[in-house]
Amino acid sequence: ISESMSRSLVLVGKTGTGKSSSGNTILGREAFRATAECSKQREEVFNRMVSVVDTPGLFDTFQTEEKVKREISKCINMSAPGPHAILLVVRIGPFSREERDAVMKVKEIFGEEAWKYSMILFTHGDVVEELDFDEMLKDSGPELKEILKKTGNRYHVFNNLRANDRRQVLGLLEKVEEMVQKNGGKFYSTDTYEKAVKMMDQKELELKQLYEKRLKEEQLKEAREDKEKLKKRMEAELKELKRYYSTLENGVRHVVERCPNPPVDLPRYLSLCLFIIFLFSVCKFLV
Numbered sequence: 001i002s003e004s005m006s007r008s009l010v011l012v013g014k015t016g017t018g019k020s021s022s023g024n025t026i027l028g029r030e031a032f033r034a035t036a037e038c039s040k041q042r043e044e045v046f047n048r049m050v051s052v053v054d055t056p057g058l059f060d061t062f063q064t065e066e067k068v069k070r071e072i073s074k075c076i077n078m079s080a081p082g083p084h085a086i087l088l089v090v091r092i093g094p095f096s097r098e099e100r101d102a103v104m105k106v107k108e109i110f111g112e113e114a115w116k117y118s119m120i121l122f123t124h125g126d127v128v129e130e131l132d133f134d135e136m137l138k139d140s141g142p143e144l145k146e147i148l149k150k151t152g153n154r155y156h157v158f159n160n161l162r163a164n165d166r167r168q169v170l171g172l173l174e175k176v177e178e179m180v181q182k183n184g185g186k187f188y189s190t191d192t193y194e195k196a197v198k199m200m201d202q203k204e205l206e207l208k209q210l211y212e213k214r215l216k217e218e219q220l221k222e223a224r225e226d227k228e229k230l231k232k233r234m235e236a237e238l239k240e241l242k243r244y245y246s247t248l249e250n251g252v253r254h255v256v257e258r259c260p261n262p263p264v265d266l267p268r269y270l271s272l273c274l275f276i277i278f279l280f281s282v283c284k285f286l287v
Helices: 019-027 065-078 097-103 105-110 112-117 133-138 142-150 166-182 190-257 266-286
Strands: 007-012 039-045 048-054 085-091 118-123 155-157
Touching (some): 007 166, 019 118, 085 097, 085 105, 097 105, 097 142, 105 112, 118 142, 118 166
Parallel strands (some): 007 085, 085 118
């Protein structure tokens, strides 16, 4: 089989959408298991050598930027010189804004150019076998219609419970071939991949700088708040000390004045007594 007849596909989507099962259906064997890392398998399918790269849940909201970036780098190496199709694996069912935001990460991860090479692969087709899926899409919500518009209304439906039904695989490859021809026989270049990684590097740096800035602002805010609290505490203690000192002064004056033989220099004597008491009071409040 010549290289020009080979096709490279990348499966992306949230965890639980059926990426690995779809990869197995395409290749006609148990090639993949649910994985936390990128993996690649290839097989001759309908006289073409088909390579499939299965990715972890790159669209999962809990994935860190570092994890996503690392897996994209693996995808670059595994699908070099680039995939002919990026299959956005979506489970048939309610398509919420959250689902839409997850799938829209294809732009963030692979760049705007990726939409030209993308197709939605709907899984769990068994739930719509007796229905007209095209009509269902016409009645779908704005979130799904937006994704379909981005991908040029390219989609295919898989029933992975009928993995032996090779007609669904043939139908997918025919649609992929139509997309490849529309793109001039080109694949999604690794240059664009690498630009996406650089963009994520830049975004990661910006987020880090923003975090450090906010952390510094929080530390300054806490320092100001601590200073204000300390000032208020010292003012309260000083007020209490003055009240305590005033009470003692009145008490000492009362005792001295009632002495049978009060000191000749009463004011000076009172000042000395109060000074000594004041020193003891200060020591008491500082401890």
